[in-house]
Amino acid sequence: MTNAPGFPDDDIPWNLDEEPPYDPYEDAPLPVDRGGAYGGPAGGAPAATLVRKAALGPHATAIETLEKVFGYNSFRGQQAEIIQTVIDGGDALVLMPTGGGKSLCYQIPALVRAGTGVVISPLIALMQDQVDALSAVGARAAFLNSTQDSAERSRVERAFLAGELDMLYLAPERLRVSSTADLLDAGHISLFAIDEAHCVSQWGHDFRPDYLQLSMLHERWPTIPRIALTATATDVTHKEIASKLQLGDAKHFVSSFDRPNIQYRIEPKLQPLQQLLTLLRTEHPGDAGIVYCLSRASVEKTADFLVENGITALPYHAGLDARVRAANQSRFLREEGVVMVATIAFGMGIDKPDVRFVAHLDLPKSVEGYYQETGRAGRDGLPSTAWLAYGLQDVVQQRRMIQQSEGDDAFRRRLSANLDAMLALCETIECRRMQLLAYFGETSTPCGNCDTCLTPPESIDGTIPAQKLLSTVVRLHRERNQRFGAGHLVDILMGKTTPRTTQHKHDQLATWGIGQDLSEQEWRGVVRQLLAQGLLAVNSDGYGTLIVTEASASVLNGSRPVRLRREPERAAKAARKSKVAADLPTEASGLFEKLREWRAGEARDQGVPAYIVFGDATLRGIAITKPTSLAELGTITGVGEKKLDSYGEALLRVVAEAA
Incomplete structure (x- = not known):
């Protein structure tokens, strides 16, 4: 990631989040030691458990894939239309909030369409986790990036050329390497997915220059469908993505940005x-x-x-x-x-x-x-x-x-x-x-x-406090040719004797002590809100001193009223607590905690994040329904065929022991 110009970008780790700015085939500083990048954390799931397209049937539908592989029985929002658009060979630009199910919008088409879905992801540090998650449901996924040695890369390349991958993850920087494009030419690509598409926007703090070259996907492989996805974009950013990725003719899907939870x-x-x-x-x-x-x-x-x-x-x-x-x-x-x-x-x-x-x-x-x-x-x-x-x-x-x-x-x-x-x-x-x-x-x-x-x-009339503050700023500048920061201005208004107010004889100002009706914290709130409203400005001297603006004159002469926000007392105490198990029935909460303990052990043994085993929402479903058979367990959202086969008996034992 690179910050927008003008802000420090040295907090952005090249070698964690991007291909490094050197030959991407050199040995990387962060070797992956979790069994390889092809087929999951243990170096590949048994062949019988892999979700091969043939196993889903020669004409598997999107909903069949959703149910059998991912364990969900229905799509959400616009997912079905987006997925079908890509399955049918069309391009799509998807704006969907985090947690809205963007990944399924390219994963299911990649499983249904012939060939390998190529996913452009800006984060090499997370590719292993993405591959692990797909492997956990039986999909065949791999990545190519600088964390691998030459032997590992060769294994992945051979698997891709042999048609043994459903999805292949690449960082955008890797497309700079001509051999990568040549490799893609030699394989069978089902689709291109451009994840985190807002990285193409030069106005954003996540701007990645290599995203600008991704128009090459359409130019070099014009018949392969593309889907670009992001969780955040204003109308300006939306248009920028469409223009720079040549997705003007694509079908655009904009979901609600609301996250009610x-x-x-x-x-x-x-x-x-x-x-x-x-x-x-x-x-x-x-x-x-x-x-x-x-x-x-x-x-x-x-x-x-x-x-x-x-x-x-x-x-x-x-x-x-x-x-x-x-x-x-x-x-x-x-x-x-x-x-x-x-x-x-x-x-x-x-x-x-x-x-x-x-x-x-x-x-x-x-x-x-x-x-x-x-x-x-x-x-x-x-x-x-x-x-x-x-x-x-x-x-x-x-x-x-x-x-x-x-x-x-x-x-x-x-x-x-x-x-x-x-x-x-x-x-x-x-x-x-x-x-x-x-x-x-x-x-x-x-x-x-x-x-x-x-x-x-509460909204209050803040005109008089605003006039007192602005008048102090004006008097200091005009009468003394002085500028000060917020703390000193508040000291003057409250009549607070300090070494600085004494040194500059500010107790002689007409505004000295006229603000004792407000507390120091309330005055700081007035300053903050006047800055927010453009009635005060920070001077360009680099010291954080405050100056009036053109708009301040109308406040000082009384022609413009000022409304200020009064913070409610102890507002946070009225907020609802949001513990995950808070709304579970008493008899289910104990089982939920035991399921979390079991999940932690499984994740530890496999060396994967706990959510790759099962998410909290699925464990809640199990805790509430208390299944007694594999058939019952298989009806719970998030339990697909592969996970039912891998964990079903163990989960039933946890439920039975808790009962």
């Missing part, structure tokens, strides 16, 4: 580490989650703080050794209840369904980034939390970063517009979900499952 909450940043700890202890004890921080230093500090307080937490940022990053990512995927504290370098492509919360300790740069990051919670559809601590310093810092960024004025205006939209989401007194969906062009009604719905904030 996620509860969105944004709190004023007071003591963020303590606030985070309270969230984890009271609402998510023992749950897996992700905590996003802006800098490497804050990642380390936060991870250490959580560990000191009894939380299993791991850091992830580009300053760590590559092997440490890989090991931490592996633990997060494979162990239960691990909290990953990370920069935005972590997360894209993480297919872990039981992430119960995503927390932000710093303000995201855009609504798209926020949506994408929070979308990593609750992929299994179970209740989850998206929590953000947001304060004045976040706004000042982001404004300063934009001013100091490289690029032309148009680029900085785009960054400012992204930040303005994010600030509007933070400061809204309306339903947060409505505001979030509106950003993606979708209308909705109040959700009843966000903090502003559960505990509505």
